[in-house]
């Protein structure tokens with residue numbers, strides 16, 4: 001197995017930023033430095049831009065270049081890692097995104113599987129990933145496993161050894177799935193060499209138990225202070241406290257899901273003074289009434305206290 005930079009690792013909580021849009025749906029990048037400051041205050045270790053939460057699939061490549069550049073500029077000197085999601089259904093577009101990420105000095109790139117025409121099996125998926133990774137030959141590459149969005153559900157425990165053998169820059173996997181058995185087997189196969197970043201914030205603790213060292217998620221944008229308490233309690237061997245903190249995460253995720261999905265999740269940033277605007281079509285913006293009802297529900301469960309740094 002090869003890895004051309006075995007000392008490179010992504011650890012800790014990586015936020016998947018929401019892409020800030022104005023009311024007309026245009027990029028509104030001015031808020032990004034504020035988010036970076038908040039990340040530093042809450043113990044975030046990097047940003048995974050233009051992924052699911054960042055609505056990368058709903059943006060043009062020109063917009064994705066601009067967003068990646070804005071994050072790179074805002075995080076310069078901060079010690080935070082920049083991971084650029086370069087997934088696209090078109091291979092040349094994905095390669096253009098990968099090459100651009102390398103050019104601007106991204107720490108890593110990641111791609112989700114194409115989802116209109118899908119690769120065949122593990123071999124087809126590795127072949128696709130290799131082509132994307134080759135467009136950024138000096139940048140660690142991560143496969144973004146998210147079957148609920150891509151419809152591509154390979155066992156990552158099978159994917160890992162083949163990817164490690166065939167992709168020179170392979171750095172690991174971002175694992176957004178509830179299958180803890182596959183997660184555990186993948187971690188075991190990865191050893192100390194590759195990072196298997198967990199992607200279901202509401203069950204982070206179950207991944208820590210299996211040995212997770214890093215995680216990427218949407219709620220790490222604003223609730224990392226809480227999740228770092230889950231991690232600290234777990235590391236101290238206090239499982240009761242770790243579970244109690246994790247339950248607070250489950251409760252606030254349940255609370256915002258009652259009022260919407262990504263649109264409600266994105267609106268939480270507005271409630272915390274870092275407004276990132278509405279979601280883009282085909283998703284529908286959340287109404288002011290729903291935001292107010294969500295705020296009341298979040299207050300009821302002590303959300304604003306539990307996420308305060």
Ligand SMILES: CC(=O)N[C@H](C=O)[C@@H](O)[C@H](O)[C@H](O)CO
Nearest residue numbers: 052053176199200201202217218
């Ligand atoms: C659809 C989506 O954005 N999934 C995220 C990561 O992949 C997660 O961070 C979830 O948003 C989070 O676990 C809450 O359900």
Ligand SMILES: CC(=O)C(=O)O
Nearest residue numbers: 016051052053217218
């Ligand atoms: C959570 C995540 O990794 C994403 O939104 O892409």
